[in-house]
Amino acid sequence: MATQGKRTRIEDIRRVELIAAAHRVFLEHGLQGMTSARICREAGMSPGILAYYFKGKDEVLFGMVRYNNRLLMEDVIARLVAAQTNWARLEAVVEGNFPAQAFTRPIASAWISVCAEAGVNEQYARLQRLFHRRLRSNLASVFGGMFDAARLHEASLIIAALLDGLWLRKAVADDIGRDEAIILVFTGIRSLVSDREEKLLRSGREPKRAAARRRWQ
Amino acid sequence: MATQGKRTRIEDIRRVELIAAAHRVFLEHGLQGMTSARICREAGMSPGILAYYFKGKDEVLFGMVRYNNRLLMEDVIARLVAAQTNWARLEAVVEGNFPAQAFTRPIASAWISVCAEAGVNEQYARLQRLFHRRLRSNLASVFGGMFDAARLHEASLIIAALLDGLWLRKAVADDIGRDEAIILVFTGIRSLVSDREEKLLRSGREPKRAAARRRWQ
């Protein structure tokens, strides 16, 4: 009881190491290939160590997904903070959904396997819904002053579907590069907004809402 | 050798029965839950029967995916044949991608799990690419006379991504119905084509290409 401080530190270190290792294994081998033994080997530890620091594999899994989402989000937040116009914020959100070195087939495939699991496991589904809500909130902060609720809803769903669909395509066919994907999304977005609206978004004269930045960090 | 005729018939019957059973199990339990034992039980046969009629589980799996794709395609083809205008053909293609009773969470989830597998297994990837090429070909037959190659490519990718993304969304969040999904796709499509082009598509005065119908049945 008195040694709680030290104990917690080591425990947290190991947990983070193992989750990071799990993340690397996940990106390389997918959800299927993410076996306990492989995670421990990747972390340079003994096979039984997982059971000591985690209640079960699920805990590692959820930790890993949270870890992954946090990495993605940090990137988006950094870009959002730097953005001056709503259009720049839009670019931040879209490009943040295609991390520079991460738009590869194995990673796309891994990500899709999480979505497949979410269809069955309600815990995963919650994490994914959280992710969707963030995207939606970010888009709302860009389009908020311009679209009414219905059109915002519609546009958010379409853009989100476009992003997800391109990741899925990457996993299945791998016939598309990161830059091309981003261009396609913006082709879609530009066709959804009028020229006048696009001009307004680029002007930077909209009230800058800090909501997207504040809420999720 | 002399009894080849009879033997082949029974064998084909059982194979079809088993593949249909596999399909039902797949739709209900996903790729993970599609176990040999469950397939046989669903078909009302003994657990060992799979090994008699198939080399391995993979053969059943590929057969099942082909079976599923054929079902989907037949629906699209029937609608394509009945269509009189290019716009009607477009509706056939889009609505064919959201079969009436099939846009449900478990089915979406099952379909996504196949895509996840395709990211790892090259055989699945081929089947999915075939599927994408069909969609692309169908869209080409609609937009062919109107778009140049580059714009056709772009539009096909965007529409395909939109379709896939909505299925993925269905699997993960299940916050969208079939009619809503179709409306969203058409909102996307209408924003991609000009009013003048939409009018042209609806007019039915384009040359009707039989290619899409002929090639895939």
Add this chain to the structure above:
DNA sequence: TAGAATCTTGTATGAGCGTACAAAAATCTT
């Protein structure tokens, strides 16, 4: 109907996996 070919059953085998655990090693406490 007897025998042969085909089909079906039920079970056994072995691999891969998550998890539990006893023992060993390392670290901390006094």
Add this chain to the structure above:
DNA sequence: AAGATTTTTGTACGCTCATACAAGATTCTA
């Protein structure tokens, strides 16, 4: 430094599943 506590290791158990196979049931043939 000796003992207590925490951390790590390696292994073993139990489970699920695909696959193989021997034995039984059915259908065909002559």
